Amino acid sequence: MSIELSMPKSWRQETKPHKFCPGCGHGLVLKALGRSIDELGIQDKVVFGCDIGCSLLAWDFFNVDTVQTHHGRTTPVITGIKRARPDRIGVAYMGDGGGYAIGSQHLVNAAMRNERITAILVNNANYGMTGGQMAPTSLPGMKTETSPYGRDPEHTGMPMQGPEMVAAIAREGAYVARGTIANVRQATTFIKRALENQMAGNGFSFVEILSTCPTNWSTNAKDTWHFVEQEMPKYFKVGEIKVPGTKEE
Amino acid sequence: MAKPIEGEKRAFMTGNEVVAWAALAAQADIMYGYPITPQNEIMHYWTRLGPKFEKKFLQTEDEISAGFTTVGGVLSGARAFTATGGPGNILMQESISMAEMMRIPTVMVIQQRGGPSTATVIYSQQEVMLTTHGGNGEGHRIVYSTATHQDLFDYTIKAFNTAWKYRFPTFVLGDGYQAKMRESLTIYDPEMRGVKMVPTVPLLGQEGMPGVDREPSLLRNTFNTEEELYAIIKDYQQEYDRIAPELVEHEQFACEDAEIVIISHGVVSRSSKMAVHELRAEGIKVGYFRPITLRPFPADDLSGAIAKAKLLLVVESAEGQLVKLVRQNLYGHSILPIEGLLKPGVGVTSEEIVDKVKALAAH
Amino acid sequence: MAKVVKIALAGEGGQGVQSVAQIMTNAANDEGKEALYIPNFGVEQRGGVSIAFCQISDERIGAPKFEIGDIVIALSDRAVVRTQQYVGPKTIFIYDASIEQAEEYLPTNGAKVLAIPALKISKEELHPRVFNVMILGAALQATGVLTLDQAKKALEKKLGYKFEQNPKLRELNHKALERGAQLMQEQLAGK
Structure with missing residues (x-):
């Protein structure tokens, strides 16, 4: 079996191998998204927006119409497209800094308005592209470039509970889940459901995916995997949080 | 569906109302906006008149979002616009810099108010530098400064055509006085005056299977090397210099x-x-x-x-x-x-x- | 150059100065004249003195606001104070006679300073609601920019639907307009 055969059909082969760091989780998230696009047969309908940060490297990742935006501004760009062209399937792809810090007002209000778009947020607990600063999602005690002695929740708060916040403010019809690259099959299911939710016109759909950043975490393969699989879920509960038509817990 | 304006007629209205009528006459599809004085009535009139002609409106969470949703609307091929002033103009410069970089034909109406900061909601001409050269770039944009309600009507229509013809973000620069005062003007159906609207095209989301029937649209605004950026900006500048003689008025x-x-x-x-x-x-x-x-x-x-x-x-x-x-x-x-x-x-x-x-x- | 008639109207919120300005300038526009009307607005528009700047001419008008008015009308004590700055040697300053101790802060540099008992008469003879229509009548009499018949047409345009339901309202408005003009005429004649 060749490597090409394992790629999602919607991936752009000319741009592979991709440009993410070795051990980065983005590739797996984008594989989950690619598989979902393939399975739903929507490659010609998707408009993909990528945020600034490592997410921007996905700008030529798919054979899907794609636009790079600004840090935090992918949600409004995709919202603008969807409002003008409801027949498109809008996907906003961003990191934790873009979604929960600089672009948090856009996430909150897109959720509040139940925008018929799908936001996928990759949570790797730090700002990757800028060199490993503390993010809203950094874990307590986690050492980053701007918290060299470890994140102190007294001064900088606890890790942002993004999907929980979105679930709390979005109306019925919204789909909210948190997946992890430690379980790609499940993450693919969540992303696919999020896209289906948009296609059905139900409401906003939001999936956070726990991911890795060995470059900035300065971890080897074993420790990287341990962090995403064992440490992050202590603060970020994996699973579906809001599903249309079901009773919430 | 009936045209918003049949033929031409004399009108006596506020400048903000004029802008809404002009955008309708120009067949704008959608307005994105956020409340700020003195431009609010543009939204008020658009939201009242628009639905009669199947026009859309989205009130966003701030002017950053109003600017970027406008960028999104334009990318999708809609004749989209927004309006703001003062502190809102500052926030919109971010999206305008993206429009400059990616040649996205946005249309923005600015009603200047006193500055700096919140200052007054009333009037000034203090947003000239911001509107002509705001943003972290070279000011590759087109700015019309209007003096009368007739100008506001004429140049709002023209702004859509200039933007879509030349693919540079285009501004109509008014002010609080023009926004709020009433005076007479003639509103008209542009077609009747021989003004054809430049057709819009989607820059994203075109027909056909990307990678099969056509290349995907991959629009980037981030570059890896100084030389890549240099080549693009030089190219834009050359283009801007070439068209400037056609544009100046x-x-x-x-x-x-x-x-x-x-x-x-x-x-x-x-x-x-x-x-x-x-x-x-x-x-x-x-x-x-x-x-x-x-x-x-x-x-x-x-x-x-x-x-x-x-x-x-x-x-x-x-x-x-x-x-x-x-x-x-x-x-x-x-x-x-x-x-x-x-x-x-x-x-x-x-x-x-x-x-x-x-x-x-x-x- | 054609003469531009400049009118500043000032009062408290609810006294209807902006609708007087709107009716007057609309009427002028309907008659083929050039008119320009701009309200003062700003954060003070909530609870402050409301001012309307109106200009009417046969030719295009220049700046939206002016420094000195031909006619300045103030309908409250605060408005009297606020509008001093628009009074020059040729200005006719008109205020409502009911303003207490107005004489203390009336402008001294105007051509004429006139008090009209519009509020009192509107209450006693007509209806407080048509106070501002009396002011419209007074303003037109003072400036001569429009005839009362032209103003009646403008009233019809703005309030016609109400007049249809209640023809007495039409009568009341017409009376107020005429009475306002009459008061002004008496004042100008020095009666």
Whole structure:
């Protein structure tokens, strides 16, 4: 079996191998998204927006119409497209800094308005592209470039509970889940459901995916995997949080 | 569906209402906006008139979002626009820089208010530098400064065509006075006047399977090397320089033998015009020059208009923003002294201009 | 150059100065004249003195606001204070006679300073609601920019639907307009 055969059909082969760091989780998230696009047969309908940060490297990742935006501004760009062209399937792809810090007002209000778009947020607990600063999602005690002695929740708060916040403010019809690259099959299911939710016109759909950043975490393969699989879920509960038509817990 | 305006008719309305009618006449599809005085009534009228013609509106969470949703709307192929002023104009510069970088034909109407900061919600001409050169780039944008309600109507329609023809973000620069005052104008169906709307096309989400029937649209604004960016900006500059002569617009009269030429733009030029008539009636050799496009600036026209002048008087409701544009554009063409009647954040009457010119002429 | 008639109207919120300005300038526009009307607005518009700047001419008008009005009308004590700045040697300053101790802060530099008992008469003879229509009548009499018949047409345009339901309202408005003009005429004649 060749490597090409394992790629999602919607991936752009000319741009592979991709440009993410070795051990980065983005590739797996984008594989989950690619598989979902393939399975739903929507490659010609998707408009993909990528945020600034490592997410921007996905700008030529798919054979899907794609636009790079600004840090935090992918949600409004995709919202603008969807409002003008409801027949498109809008996907906003961003990191934790873009979604929960600089672009948090856009996430909150897109959720509040139940925008018929799908936001996928990759949570790797730090700002990757800028060199490993503390993010809203950094874990307590986690050492980053701007918290060299470890994140102190007294001064900088606890890790942002993004999907929980979105679930709390979005109306019925919204789909909210948190997946992890430690379980790609499940993450693919969540992303696919999020896209289906948009296609059905139900409401906003939001999936956070726990991911890795060995470059900035300065971890080897074993420790990287341990962090995403064992440490992050202590603060970020994996699973579906809001599903249309079901009773919430 | 009936056209928003059949034929033409005289109207008496506020400038904000004029903008809404003009956007309808220009077949705009969607407006994105966020409340800020003095532009609010553009949204108020658009949301009342729009649904009758299947037009859309989205009220966003802030002007950052209003700018970026407008960018999204334009990317999807819609004739999309937004409107703002003051602090909102600052926030929209971020999305405009993206529109500049990616040649996205956004249309924005700016109703200037007093600055800096929240200042007044009323009026100024203090957003000239921000609107012509805001953003972390080279100011690759087109800015029309309007003086009358007729201008507001004409140039709002024109802004859509300029943006979509040349693919540079385009502004209509008004102010709080123009926004809130009522005066007469003729509103019309552009087609009747021979004005064809430049068709819009989707820059994303075209027909066909990307990678199979066509290449995907992969639009980037991030580059890895200095040289990549350099090549693109140089290319844009060349394009901008090439089209600038087609774009520049100005108005002038009584300049041929004028010893003093009054330079003003926007609503202030109304006062200058009256002042020049009055001064000429008294035999004072004074001329009138009004740049309509502040970017690109009608530099050659201005050089020609001041050929006989001994002195230039710049009049504006700002502390020298138009002066900067004039200096920059005349550098190397003129060594004339430039006097200013500079009134940041307040209006200028023709009486004040007359007095100033007389004082200057007496020297 | 054609003469531009400049009128500043000032009062408290609810006294209807902005609708007077709107009706007057609309009427002028309907008659083919050039008119320009701009309200003062700003954060003070909530609870402050409301001012309307109106200009009417046969030719295009210049700046939206002016320094000195031909006619300045103030309908409250605060408005009297606020509008001093628009009074020049040729200005006719008109205020409502009911303003207490107005004489203390009346402008001294105007051509004429006139008090009209519009509020009192509207209450006693007509209806407080048509106070501003009396002011419209007074303003038109003072400026001569429009005839009362032209103003009636403008009233019809703005309030016609109400007049249809209640023809007495039409009568009341017409009376107020005429009575306002009459008061002004008496004042100008020095009666």
